[in-house]
Amino acid sequence: MPISNDCEDSIVQNLASKEMAIFRENTPKEINFYVVAGFVRNAFLKEAGIERESRDVDVVLQGIPSYDKMLEIYAQRIYSENAFGGIKCLFDKGGISFDIWRIEDQVNMPKNAKQLGPYELLSRFPINLDAILWSSLDNVIYDMGCMESIDKREINIFDAGLSERHKYSEVAHIIIAYISTEFSLSEHTVKYLHSALSELDKDKVLQTIVNRNPDYEKKAIEFIKKL
Helix, strand or coil: CCCCHHHHHHHHHHHCCHHHHHHHHHCCCCCEEEEECHHHHHHHHHHCCCCCCCCEEEEEEECCCCHHHHHHHCCCCEEEECCCCCEEEECCCCCCEEEEEEHHHCCCCCCCCCCCCHHHHHCCCCEHHHCEEEECCCCEEEECCHHHHHHHCEECECHHHCCCCCHHHHHHHHHHHHHHHCCEECHHHHHHHHHHHHHCCHHHHHHHHHHHCHHHHHHHHHHHHHC
16 A cells, blocks of 8 residues: 555654654654554554544654663653553643553563564554554654555454453454444454453453543444344
8 A cells, every 4th residue: 555645744744743742852862762553553544534533642662771761761751651561651731642662561572582673563563453653763664564454444463462461452452443444354353352252351341442432332332242
């Protein structure tokens, strides 16, 4: 799926936002960072006629020696920790929030991996629709299935990106992606959801979805019942 000028302009505009500028000011220049998933993905969805607003910016850092060092760097901007081993920050009062974590702390990332980079990171995302990022190191967009997902209008899971520890969040995320885009689900994804929902507390899955977007409650109930 080629990147049109409008789509490219949209991504550039997102990356040039006031919040991103303040984030850059607060991030040491020697640190490479990746803007992942929604902030980049939504520009491509818009190109395909699907409007999805970014509620936050997901940023993965490379070159931070420890979690404590990350806390030190963003100490004045943190307002909470997130459930995935990172922190939530605000860089502009009333602006969009940032979820920030180290690449080493990405869900299911192998410990002591010899090589860590954009493709290793993308392979650890739960669905192909999210597998896209922009790298500050080389100002390049890396894709591992997002544009194909949009082109085919189909969502597929990446087994390497799924975690028992975060199963409720991941199942809710897949259902939200399905509802918000109206894409089809691959056979592999349907089998995974069927199996997962037979094990999980469905009311808790529904509540996780509603907590993220109350507007999806009715459709989520219908989806879970039909599955």
